[in-house]
Amino acid sequence: MKSFAKLGLAIWLTILLSLYNLSSAFAVDIVQVTSPGGIHAWLIEDRSNPIISMKFAFSGGSSVDPEGKEGLANLVAATIDEGAGDLDSQAFQAKLNDLSISLGFDAGREFFSGELVTLTKNKAIAFELLGLSLTGPRFDREPIERIRSQISLALKQRADDPGYKAQSTLRTLYYPNHVYGRANDGTLESLKNITISDLKSYLAENIVQNNLTIAVVGDVDGVELGTLLDQTFGGLTQKSKPFRVSGASPAIKGGTIILDEDIPQSEVIMAHRGISRDDPDYYAAFIVNHILGGGSFSSRLYQEVREKRGLTYSVGSYLSLLDQAPLVMASVATQNERVAETIRIMKEQWSLMAEEGPSEQELIDAKTYLTGSFPLSFTSTGRVANILLAMQLNDLGIDYLDQRNKYLEAVTLEDAKRVAKELFKPDSLTVVIAGRPVGLEEEAPLPFEQ
Known part of the structure; x- marks a missing residue:
């Protein structure tokens, strides 16, 4: 629900300069990286500009939201970077902004995903902040309630949108007893039912190493990336119970x-x-x-x-x-x-x-x-x-x-x-x-x- 943090001017200029280089030379080697701790990623090393972009996903998404608490994954995605460790929400976001680091999360139906974009010179702190948000989010009451209110307002506005009503109706009729038939962001009622304890439980059960897929492109080699991966994701639980959405035929x-x-x-x-x-x-x-x-x-x-x-x-x-x-x-x-x-x-x-x-x-x-x-x-x-x-x-x-x-x-x-x-x-x-x-x-x- 919440958009990714805005990139600073410097990083936008660097991205604009990189457009031609990437589009004219996309046929490059993809390297399979395995960190010393056993975390896997695919990497395209690109030294043309001092930028590192990482996209990652954990299987599950909103499909594992408990009944009556639909929208849980979405609320986790919207609040997980609202403070972590010793940094409260304002301090955490200020550090991202000051260093032109883009960090954001999103909950789809089948995956909980994230994005990190940073200038190479800030990579150490960027990966540290990402790791902190995954392993030590604060889930303080003030940002939780603020963002819960924002999501509620968006749900009310969307409820009046004819296009959304048509899509929602089709989804509900097609999959009446399946997770695909539910609203991805939950409902006004289910959103009220979600507690801070629920947010922490979602993280513990789903944000784990064996659910993780990682892709990295930019100014970093495999050896250095392996170290960063261990520092970022090494603190996560290694295993969870296997997950796959059950089959869903239209009704x-x-x-x-x-x-x-x-x-x-x-x-x-x-x-x-x-x-x-x-x-x-x-x-x-x-x-x-x-x-x-x-x-x-x-x-x-x-x-x-x-x-x-x-x-x-x-x-x-x-x-x-x-x-x-x-x-x-x-x-x-x-x-x-x-x-x-x-x-x-x-x-x-x-x-x-x-x-x-x-x-x-x-x-x-x-x-x-x-x-x-x-x-x-x-x-x-x-x-x-x-x-x-x-x-x-x-x-x-x-x-x-x-x-x-x-x-x-x-x-x-x-x-x-x-x-x-x-x-x-x-x-x-x-x-x-x-x-x-x-x-x-x-x-x-x-x-x-x-």
């Missing part, structure tokens, strides 16, 4: 749900079951979704819904890749009088892609864009560290940077057509509309069948 399919909102423009979200990241057909699915709605200006949905008919400003589809609940999703916002037409056209394009698949030229164009734009992901040490972390969390292999474009190029037109037919199921699309769409009525969804 429903199809249907149209209308949430009455007195607004001139309806928010629409559509979804059906998707494809997992480790599926052999993932790359073909990635390409055909890009052609259907993931490719922004070039996609079929954009061309048909916006360019040809002017029904909306923005429309698109995407692959949602939660570990145990992959979905294909689409979203659009349009005037109430035009919702029915917009949904009809989107479903027509969904059907057309399923029946015919992409054309040969569409496949060529998609490959050209997706492979050619890949280096643009490497525009800072932080973004590269994010990619390294994702590679590990998704078991993509240490050679993924060299292999990724080859995987895409290997997708044939036959592959793309076959996967499009298997992936896109227009009759299974569940549509949730927040607004007052003209000419549409609710249609009860059907139970999902394996």
Whole structure:
């Protein structure tokens, strides 16, 4: 919930200077580092600028929040750096700010993650402060209550947002008895139930070494990094009980749900079951979704819904890749009088892609864009560290940077057509509309069948 501490001017200037170097030289060696204490990390050593970026994640996230205390992981992430050791909240944050150290945490559904960015000259104190926040957070009452109030206010504001209501409703209907169906940040009621003892228990049970994945990019070598890793993470408990989110099939399919909102423009979200990241057909699915709605200006949905008919400003589809609940999703916002037409056209394009698949030229164009734009992901040490972390969390292999474009190029037109037919199921699309769409009525969804 809480954003990362702002970087100082000096570190921003250094990052800006590094943009070209990283984007033009991303094909570099990834080194597997093991510290003397047995902590593992992937490292790309980059001496072009005096910056170190580290991204790390502990498995669990909000999925391990106890029932009735949803939002616990999120509150931990928002308060863990509000004072640690002998430093209270103001002193801890002042030290980060004075040394241009960016330190922050976030709780997703499946991972509790963190980020550290520092100038090389401040690395010792930066890693020390991170370690202190993980092993000795104060959880003082004043910052806890201050941030609890901030989160409560954000929850109240979000509760009035039609787009969020549509997403929340879809999630709850799809996974009514699963952690994926819960609000990631909790509710106003569950937030009140969380105690300081709960925060400490979450840390003790989940912020442990065998749940930890680390990626580092920047001005540091493997030997020095190993020492820093032990100093930072060595104080954590080594083991916890294994964790994995249980499987989650959608409870429903199809249907149209209308949430009455007195607004001139309806928010629409559509979804059906998707494809997992480790599926052999993932790359073909990635390409055909890009052609259907993931490719922004070039996609079929954009061309048909916006360019040809002017029904909306923005429309698109995407692959949602939660570990145990992959979905294909689409979203659009349009005037109430035009919702029915917009949904009809989107479903027509969904059907057309399923029946015919992409054309040969569409496949060529998609490959050209997706492979050619890949280096643009490497525009800072932080973004590269994010990619390294994702590679590990998704078991993509240490050679993924060299292999990724080859995987895409290997997708044939036959592959793309076959996967499009298997992936896109227009009759299974569940549509949730927040607004007052003209000419549409609710249609009860059907139970999902394996």
